[in-house]
Amino acid sequence: MKKRVLTGIKPTGYAHIGNYFGAIKPAIEMSNNNEYDCFYFIADNHALNTLKSAEEMKEYAYNIACTWLACGLDPEKVVFYRQTDVPEVFHLNWILSNVTPKGLMNRAHAYKAKVEENQKNGEDLDSGINMGLYNYPILMAADILLFGTDIVPVGLDQKQHIEIARDIAESFNKKYGKTFVVPEPYIEKETCTLVGLDGRKMSKSYNNAIQLFTDEKTLQKSINRIVTDSRLPGEPKDPECTLAILFKIFADEERYSKFVNDLKAGLGWGEAKKQLFEVMNAHIAPMREKFDYFMAHKDEVDEILKLGAEKARKVASEYYEKTLKNIGVK
Ligand code: ADP
Numbered sequence: 001m002k003k004r005v006l007t008g009i010k011p012t013g014y015a016h017i018g019n020y021f022g023a024i025k026p027a028i029e030m031s032n033n034n035e036y037d038c039f040y041f042i043a044d045n046h047a048l049n050t051l052k053s054a055e056e057m058k059e060y061a062y063n064i065a066c067t068w069l070a071c072g073l074d075p076e077k078v079v080f081y082r083q084t085d086v087p088e089v090f091h092l093n094w095i096l097s098n099v100t101p102k103g104l105m106n107r108a109h110a111y112k113a114k115v116e117e118n119q120k121n122g123e124d125l126d127s128g129i130n131m132g133l134y135n136y137p138i139l140m141a142a143d144i145l146l147f148g149t150d151i152v153p154v155g156l157d158q159k160q161h162i163e164i165a166r167d168i169a170e171s172f173n174k175k176y177g178k179t180f181v182v183p184e185p186y187i188e189k190e191t192c193t194l195v196g197l198d199g200r201k202m203s204k205s206y207n208n209a210i211q212l213f214t215d216e217k218t219l220q221k222s223i224n225r226i227v228t229d230s231r232l233p234g235e236p237k238d239p240e241c242t243l244a245i246l247f248k249i250f251a252d253e254e255r256y257s258k259f260v261n262d263l264k265a266g267l268g269w270g271e272a273k274k275q276l277f278e279v280m281n282a283h284i285a286p287m288r289e290k291f292d293y294f295m296a297h298k299d300e301v302d303e304i305l306k307l308g309a310e311k312a313r314k315v316a317s318e319y320y321e322k323t324l325k326n327i328g329v330k
């Protein structure tokens with residue numbers, strides 16, 4: 001039997017190269033392998049927590065959808081859908097809440113970080129925390145368990161969420177009999193946490209991301225913002241600097257070794273940034289064309305997502321019915 005692979009990206013901003021290397025690229029590669037049966041989706045309800053307006057939701061959801069398609073997702077091979085179009089996810093979310101200990105949610109990183117920040121600032125510990133943030137991992141478990149998922153390709157920051165989904169699946173199976181597959185994360189070693197412009201994890205929320213699809217000028221500008229030290233041309237540079245890390249994932253082995261040797265021999269930061277732009281742009285340009293095409297043909301994207309949702313619901317409803325039977329309501 002084929003292994004089922006599933007992953008989602010929330011539309012909370014424009015897709016960046018961390019999303020691409022951490023989640024999208026490995027997921028597309030898996031979809032080209034016959035051993036896998038792939039389900040990829042836009043996690044729009046997960047985005048509600050951070051988005052400020054309906055306009056943002058629309059804009060970012062199309063950005064993420066067109067990004068997947070531009071990066072090579074083939075809707076004939078992959079079931080590609082919007083989370084919101086599969087209402088069974090939200091029903092299952094409630095059922096799973098009832099086997100999920102509150103303590104497990106208290107330990108979830110995003111929630112804990114917010115509580116710690118409040119504590120540090122002398123604020124009420126619950127300040128700025130809504131139930132969407134608190135329950136986030138349960139909704140994510142529902143996304144995963146509803147499809148009998150074996151493998152979830154994600155970046156390292158999502159590892160804990162997959163572990164929580166495993167815990168929830170195991171407690172449910174223990175209480176009601178084997179219902180859900182216990183999923184495994186798939187995390188690429190090399191790009192599990194790609195650094196951003198400031199050297200921290202690249203993230204939409206840190207304003208340190210290099211957007212995957214922008215025009216060449218904006219890409220060059222983002223690269224120019226990469227923080228470097230103040231060493232002058234001629235002085236040796238750190239071969240593990242952010243520029244070298246980014247260069248490595250875009251260039252082939254030979255080009256990368258030359259770049260690192262040149263850095264050690266004193267290549268100036270300005271020239272290094274120019275070279276990084278060249279390798280990045282060469283990789284992105286063909287996909288950018290496709291991205292621009294889909295952004296100009298949103299009706300095609302809507303149609304692809306609609307057909308994907310129909311396929312997704314077929315599978316989802318089987319698991320959902322089985323769940324209802326096992327809890328005794330059917
Ligand atoms: P962001 O942190 O920018 O909001 P998301 O949470 O939407 O990104 O992540 C979507 C997918 O991209 C997840 O699988 C996540 O692990 C992966 N990802 C996000 N940032 C990075 C990064 N800097 N390096 C590697 N993978 C990443």
Ligand code: TRP
Nearest residue numbers: 006007008009010043046140143
């Ligand atoms: N929480 C994930 C993120 O922030 C997005 C997501 C939602 C997801 N549901 C999922 C990822 C299910 C994998 C599987 O990136």
